[in-house]
Structure formats: C-alpha cells, structure tokens
Amino acid sequence: MRIESKQCQNCHSQFTIEPDDFSFYEKMGVPAPVICPECRFKRRALFRNETTLYSRKCGLCGKFVVSSYNPKSPYTIYCEKCWESDAWDPYSFGKDYDPSRPFFEQFGELFKKVPLKSTMISTSSKLGPNVNSEYTNYAGGNKDCYFIFNGGGNENLMYSRGVSMSRDTLDSYFGINLERCYEAVNVDQSSGIQFGQNVVSSLDSIFTLNVSGLNNCFGCVNLRHKSYHFMNEPLSKEEYERRVNDVRGSYSKMQESNKKFQEFSLKFPRRENNNLKTVGSIGDYLFESKNLNHCFETTRCEDSKYLFSVKFAKDSYDVLGFGYDSELLLETVAAGYSSRIIGAFWAENSQNIEYSASMRASQNCFGCEGLKNAKFCILNKKYGEDEYKKIRAQIVEELKRTNQYGLMFPPVIAPFAYNETVAQDNLPLTKEEAVAQGYRWEDDLQMTKGKETLKPEAIPDHIKDVLESITNEVLACISCSRNYRITPAELQFYRRMILPVPRKCFFCRHQDRLHRRGPMKIYDRTCANCKKPIKTSYGPDRPEIIFCEACYQKEVI
Numbered sequence: 001m002r003i004e005s006k007q008c009q010n011c012h013s014q015f016t017i018e019p020d021d022f023s024f025y026e027k028m029g030v031p032a033p034v035i036c037p038e039c040r041f042k043r044r045a046l047f048r049n050e051t052t053l054y055s056r057k058c059g060l061c062g063k064f065v066v067s068s069y070n071p072k073s074p075y076t077i078y079c080e081k082c083w084e085s086d087a088w089d090p091y092s093f094g095k096d097y098d099p100s101r102p103f104f105e106q107f108g109e110l111f112k113k114v115p116l117k118s119t120m121i122s123t124s125s126k127l128g129p130n131v132n133s134e135y136t137n138y139a140g141g142n143k144d145c146y147f148i149f150n151g152g153g154n155e156n157l158m159y160s161r162g163v164s165m166s167r168d169t170l171d172s173y174f175g176i177n178l179e180r181c182y183e184a185v186n187v188d189q190s191s192g193i194q195f196g197q198n199v200v201s202s203l204d205s206i207f208t209l210n211v212s213g214l215n216n217c218f219g220c221v222n223l224r225h226k227s228y229h230f231m232n233e234p235l236s237k238e239e240y241e242r243r244v245n246d247v248r249g250s251y252s253k254m255q256e257s258n259k260k261f262q263e264f265s266l267k268f269p270r271r272e273n274n275n276l277k278t279v280g281s282i283g284d285y286l287f288e289s290k291n292l293n294h295c296f297e298t299t300r301c302e303d304s305k306y307l308f309s310v311k312f313a314k315d316s317y318d319v320l321g322f323g324y325d326s327e328l329l330l331e332t333v334a335a336g337y338s339s340r341i342i343g344a345f346w347a348e349n350s351q352n353i354e355y356s357a358s359m360r361a362s363q364n365c366f367g368c369e370g371l372k373n374a375k376f377c378i379l380n381k382k383y384g385e386d387e388y389k390k391i392r393a394q395i396v397e398e399l400k401r402t403n404q405y406g407l408m409f410p411p412v413i414a415p416f417a418y419n420e421t422v423a424q425d426n427l428p429l430t431k432e433e434a435v436a437q438g439y440r441w442e443d444d445l446q447m448t449k450g451k452e453t454l455k456p457e458a459i460p461d462h463i464k465d466v467l468e469s470i471t472n473e474v475l476a477c478i479s480c481s482r483n484y485r486i487t488p489a490e491l492q493f494y495r496r497m498i499l500p501v502p503r504k505c506f507f508c509r510h511q512d513r514l515h516r517r518g519p520m521k522i523y524d525r526t527c528a529n530c531k532k533p534i535k536t537s538y539g540p541d542r543p544e545i546i547f548c549e550a551c552y553q554k555e556v557i
C-alpha cells in the first residue's frame, strides 16, 4: 500500500496521495497532483461564478443581457440566442500549436477571443428552457423565477441556490420539493417551513433543526412526528397559535426568537454529518451515495473524491457542479453526460476532452473552445487522427514536464475574480489573502450604495404595516449597506406568509445561509458521548455537541 506525503507547491501545506488515488490517476493517465486539495478547489472554482451577475451588451446583436462576465473583462459575450446560432464560426479562431511557447499561453489567447455564452445554461437540460427567469445562472427549466442559482424545475422561486423541483419559495439553500418555504437550508419534501434546517417531510413550522414529520411546530430540535410543539414542549392548539401569532410578521420579535432558538438548539446533540442513505463515505450533505471521500452537496455518486455540488457521477475526482451520467472526470467545472474529461469549463455529451471550454457532443479534443460535434481538434483546428495524436502527445509531454498535466487551467486563464465565484462562498478569503495566493480580486462589482430612499429604521416592524409603495423604494442592507429592492411578487409572499421584510440584501442573506450550512471542511473529532472517532464539518472550537451516528439516533425522539 503506497501512501505518499507531499508538500503543496502553492500553499506549502502537507497533503497525502492514498493508494486509491494512485489507481485513479493511473487510469486517467496523469501524474499525481503537486497541489493540495484545497488549492485545487480554489483554482477550479475560479471558473464558477454563479451569483455575481452584470448587465452588459451581447457582442453580436447588441441587446442588453445578464452576464456572469464583468463588462471590464476582455471576453466577447453573446446572448444565449446569438451564441447558439450559426452566425459565428468557432473554427475561424483556430491556431496551430507552437511548441516553442507554453500551451496554456496559447489556450489563454484563444479563450479571450472565442465568444462566451452570457450565463451558464445547459443545452441538454432535460428540464427545458428558462421561462421569464432572466436573473438565473447554472439553471434550467425554471418559470417565473428570480435570482436562482444552480437549480432547476422551479416555479415562482426567488433568491435561492441549489433548490430544485420547488415552488413559491424564497431565500433557500439546497432543497428539493419545497413549497411555501422561506430561509430553508437542506430541506426536503416540505411545505410552509420558515427558518428550517435539515428538515424532512414537514409542514407549517418555524425555527426547526434536524426534524422530520413535524407539523405546526415552533423552535423545535431533534423531534420526529410531532405537532403543536413549542421549543420541544407540547401545547394546546390554542396556546400554540397564541404564542406563534404573537411573533410572526414582526421583524424585532422574529430576530429575538431566532436568537433564543440558536441558544436553545445548542443544548441538543447534533449528528456528525448530514448524510442520508450513504455508505463508506466522508463528507457532508451526501445523499444516496457510496465510497465518496471529501465530497460535499453530492447526490447519487460513487467511488469519487473531492466532488462539490455534483449529481449522478462515478469514478471522478475534483469535480465542481453537474455530473449526470458521467465518469472519469478530473478537474471539471460543469461537465455532464460525459466521460474521460480532464480540465474543462463546461463539457456536455462528450468524451476524451482535455483543457477545453464550452464543448458539446465532441470527442478527442484538446485545448478547444465553443465546439459542437467536433473530433480530433486542437486549439480549434481540425486534424486527422494520427496528426491529432502526435500533437496531443507533444502538449501532454510539455504539461507533464511543467507539472501541470492533471491540474485545472492555471489561475491566470480563469475568467472570474476570486470574490465573484463559489470559491469565496466556500473558502472565503480577504482581498489581501486572495491576491497573496495568486488569485484576482474584483473591487468593482456592479452595485450601488447610498442611493436608498427608505432607511432600514423607517421600514415598519410588522409586515401588516408595510405599504405597497415599498416596492418603489430603494433599501439599504443593514450589514453591507448595498442597495436592494423588494419586488411586488416578493412583498405578496411576505404578506401571505406573515413574514417581515428582510433588512439585508440578497448577498448577505446568502452568506448567512452558507454559514448555517457549515464549512466545506472535514475535521477529525470524537463523539461527545461514546468518544468514538468521527469525521465532521463542525470544527473543534464550535460550541455544538457532536454525536456519532449511533449515539445520535438513540437521542432523537
């Protein structure tokens, strides 16, 4: 059994390559990486900007579009319709590989020239196109949605990430089959959940954590199949309603209840992870999966390592997003329905693609961008099979010699700044730290500050006192002072759900939800009850009581 300890060439921390890793890398034909898993995630994540959107012009038809590419960036951006059309020819950008210059320098030049699609909408999404849902990214099959990221098949959904097959829901992170939910984090098959986390099959409950089968409960932790419980105590329906109605709709009372609930929840043990129906795996938010190692937010995957936000993939390493019937992915962002892909920023229905972007239905391409139904292409130029193999071998040899084969593109090629991407969401850095680690930082995000027409303290405390005219006002976030608005559909939702108007902007609310989800890290600890070793995303300095699976199951009622 060969285990190799290495020092990361980027951050100089120690990391190990395990026997299973060696067999995977051998299968992929790449050497073991010289960069640690965390630095590799950061590099890869520089290719995934989900939530930082800009308004800019389509480079072909001139129409204003929502785009994830900063207007200041050097790329040509086309709207979805122009990009998918035959009005431009990706092969016209084709170039010969020049062995006297670094390959990535040459790919970087191509990447700046070939038009990019304004936002990332999968072409093979089985959920169909988005309808009336312009402010969405990495999303498909959404209707009447607004600010939806990495989610599909939704209707009337707003301000959410990682939510699918849901409706009439706002401000949620990671969930499926939700209806009338608000501030739900990892909630499944539930309706009317407000401020709920790790909730399954529940109804009309507020402030709940690690519960299932509840209805009409408030401030409850670790309960199963209960109704009319208030802070884990049973009440008569009348008394329950009296207490809950006293709080609902009032911003100050909901804030106070939230604080009390957070303190109350610390008295109860928590499970070492949030995995369900998953075996032989290390990570968090893993569902119906097996043999995963250091994976997060992953559903129905197997025999893989370092996956984040992936579904239906197997035998893959270092994957960010998508998946779907794929295998042998290595260092990919948004690769799906594909096999043997190394270093890709969006690949679909493709095989044997290396160091390429926006590839569809293609095979055996290296260093290409924006091609469809392509074969044996290098730097967007077509070759015969033998010539292709010869040049590919030359480039692979160069990348192996410079310790880059099997890693993601170098950060200098990345289209996004660190703070525009999911890197900042999951491994946050300050500007100084990001720059010191070699990543770009964007100071000029499209936003306004100081344009507010209604100060936070002038917003009525209770939703019943909020006037329709609030939808014409410009508000200011109490946390970052960024301006934001309340849309008419949103106000209607708050009124119907008896919820106060939020005092923070979407971006701060999203950060709060990420904080509730927990970090994308795994710590070695011991169960607070039986002292058995556990692996958990709760760091050793956290105040929560963490139990192993077996001890936790004995605890819940």
Ligand SMILES: [Zn+2]
Binding pocket: 008, 009, 010, 011, 012, 013, 035, 036, 037, 038, 039, 040
């Ligand atoms: Zn490192």
Ligand SMILES: [Zn+2]
Binding pocket: 058, 059, 060, 061, 062, 063, 078, 079, 080, 081, 082, 083
């Ligand atoms: Zn256009």
Ligand SMILES: [Zn+2]
Binding pocket: 477, 478, 479, 480, 481, 482, 504, 505, 506, 507, 508, 509
């Ligand atoms: Zn804010």
Ligand SMILES: [Zn+2]
Binding pocket: 527, 528, 529, 530, 531, 532, 547, 548, 549, 550, 551, 552
């Ligand atoms: Zn235990």
